[in-house]
Amino acid sequence: MSSSTQVKSQETSPNSNKLYHQIVVVGGGAGGITVTAQLLNQNKNLDIAIIEPSDKHYYQPAWTLVGAGNYQIEDTEKNEKDCIPSAATWIKAAVEQFDPENNLVITKTGQQVGYEYLIVCPGIQLDWHLIKGLKEAIGKDGVTSNYGKEYAPYTWETIKNFQGGNAIFTYPATPIKCAGAPQKIMYLADDAFRKQKVRNQSNIIYCTAGATIFAVPQYGKSLEKIIDRKNIQVKYQHNLKEIKAESKEAIFAVTTEAGVKEVSIKYDLIHVTPPMSAPDFIKNSPLAVKDNSGGWVDVDKYTLQHNVFKNVFSLGDASSLPTSKTAAAIRKEAPTLVENLLSLMESKELNGKYNGYACCPLVTGYGKTIMAEFDYEKNLTPSFPLDPTKERYSMWLVKRYVLPWLYWNRMLKGKAFEGDMLKFLHSKS
Ligand SMILES: Cc1cc2nc3c(=O)[nH]c(=O)nc-3n(C[C@H](O)[C@H](O)[C@H](O)COP(=O)(O)OP(=O)(O)OC[C@H]3O[C@@H](n4cnc5c(N)ncnc54)[C@H](O)[C@@H]3O)c2cc1C
Numbered sequence: 001m002s003s004s005t006q007v008k009s010q011e012t013s014p015n016s017n018k019l020y021h022q023i024v025v026v027g028g029g030a031g032g033i034t035v036t037a038q039l040l041n042q043n044k045n046l047d048i049a050i051i052e053p054s055d056k057h058y059y060q061p062a063w064t065l066v067g068a069g070n071y072q073i074e075d076t077e078k079n080e081k082d083c084i085p086s087a088a089t090w091i092k093a094a095v096e097q098f099d100p101e102n103n104l105v106i107t108k109t110g111q112q113v114g115y116e117y118l119i120v121c122p123g124i125q126l127d128w129h130l131i132k133g134l135k136e137a138i139g140k141d142g143v144t145s146n147y148g149k150e151y152a153p154y155t156w157e158t159i160k161n162f163q164g165g166n167a168i169f170t171y172p173a174t175p176i177k178c179a180g181a182p183q184k185i186m187y188l189a190d191d192a193f194r195k196q197k198v199r200n201q202s203n204i205i206y207c208t209a210g211a212t213i214f215a216v217p218q219y220g221k222s223l224e225k226i227i228d229r230k231n232i233q234v235k236y237q238h239n240l241k242e243i244k245a246e247s248k249e250a251i252f253a254v255t256t257e258a259g260v261k262e263v264s265i266k267y268d269l270i271h272v273t274p275p276m277s278a279p280d281f282i283k284n285s286p287l288a289v290k291d292n293s294g295g296w297v298d299v300d301k302y303t304l305q306h307n308v309f310k311n312v313f314s315l316g317d318a319s320s321l322p323t324s325k326t327a328a329a330i331r332k333e334a335p336t337l338v339e340n341l342l343s344l345m346e347s348k349e350l351n352g353k354y355n356g357y358a359c360c361p362l363v364t365g366y367g368k369t370i371m372a373e374f375d376y377e378k379n380l381t382p383s384f385p386l387d388p389t390k391e392r393y394s395m396w397l398v399k400r401y402v403l404p405w406l407y408w409n410r411m412l413k414g415k416a417f418e419g420d421m422l423k424f425l426h427s428k429s
Pocket residue numbers: 026027028029030031032051052053054057059060061062063064093094095096121122123124146147177178181279281315316317318325326327328329330359360361
């Protein structure tokens with residue numbers, strides 16, 4: 001037996017070296033816990049194991065507010081054992097390989113786990129190493145990132161102590177989780193600098209590898225107005241390549257009509273959003289999309305079923321679903337996956353269809369949020385009967401107080417919560 005720890009008794013297959021479960025879930029984050037809880041709510045007799053190496057589960061959406069001094073990092077963390085549904089088995093291990101031809105996953109310690117159905121959701125990989133000098137520079141001298149739990153509190157240190165100069169906020173050339181987060185912290189920094197009376201001697205610069213401010217044009221228009229109001233400089237097609245900590249320079253590859261050139265910008269504070277991709281063990285596996293540098297799990301964008309291995313499903317950040325990688329998207333992906341997996345188990349047609357719903361609460365200042373909700377077609381899909389393109393205090397309250405509560409108490413328990421959000425709004429109107 002390997003050193004993998006199980007918190008609940010394991011069933012073994014006829015092959016005694018191998019664990020076996022009817023459904024194996026890889027990753028006990030937002031996707032893994034939500035989908036497991038929903039499956040067990042439908043049928044408590046399902047035999048489900050979650051393979052998850054971490055003792056802790058994080059509510060990552062609040063790391064933006066941690067970076068703004070408005071939330072404590074400790075309040076974003078709970079013990080994983082308290083998140084895993086009691087009827088599921090926890091295999092405390094990290095998966096390293098997939099053998100979908102033989103319905104097996106293999107952990108880092110060599111433990112084989114067999115399955116009838118597999119759900120893959122180990123999140124996204126932060127590729128810090130792709131920016132030269134970043135790993136050495138981050139966490140000190142004004143270099144920070146809310147994308148690392150260990151650095152989010154340092155973001156607030158740098159904002160709080162900022163004395164003026166260049167404050168740069170970057171966005172990389174890859175898909176990332178929560179595409180709004182790189183600019184949310186910038187708007188909060190702008191507010192904080194004004195309050196600290198250093199905004200007049202500060203330049204806030206948003207350097208994005210992209211060509212637009214936000215993928216959904218209606219929300220983009222609102223953000224452009226906010227950027228003008230806040231007097232923020234935006235530099236498009238600027239892809240951060242290197243941090244020179246000694247001279248406090250950020251080096252960008254800038255795409256122009258004449259080709260790519262290198263540009264250096266001095267920083268006093270830099271919030272870096274690193275490039276991201278699927279975890280390497282997914283990229284290098286038969287489950288990954290072929291010829292796709294992101295290496296995402298290759299699933300049908302509507303059914304969430306693997307395009308080659310029909311007993312495999314995926315949701316969340318590691319999946320190839322062409323939507324905004326958010327916990328909010330998982331809220332709508334999970335019921336589709338559950339419906340389709342249960343249909344497959346009964347040899348029925350897969351009728352569940354995910355429409356690409358995602359939500360990004362675009363915090364535009366302390367007390368202000370645009371609740372950006374949309375689908376694959378970039379249609380606006382507001383949960384509230386209000387113009388979703390407007391900044392609102394009520395949506396700030398939803399982001400700051402309501403969503404964290406709903407995450408821990410409803411979503412991770414496999415329960416729907418649209419009704420709770422509307423009740424909250426009515427209580428405020
Ligand atoms: C700064 C920031 C701000 C954000 N803001 C928002 C927001 O406002 N709204 C929103 O909806 N979303 C937001 N998000 C995104 C949201 O947190 C993610 O989209 C969501 O957590 C993805 O869920 P997941 O299950 O795919 O991955 P995760 O929740 O990251 O979970 C992945 C799990 O897999 C485990 N794992 C990793 N490797 C292995 C392995 N080898 N074997 C087994 N398990 C493994 C990990 O330990 C982890 O528990 C934000 C994220 C960040 C960082």
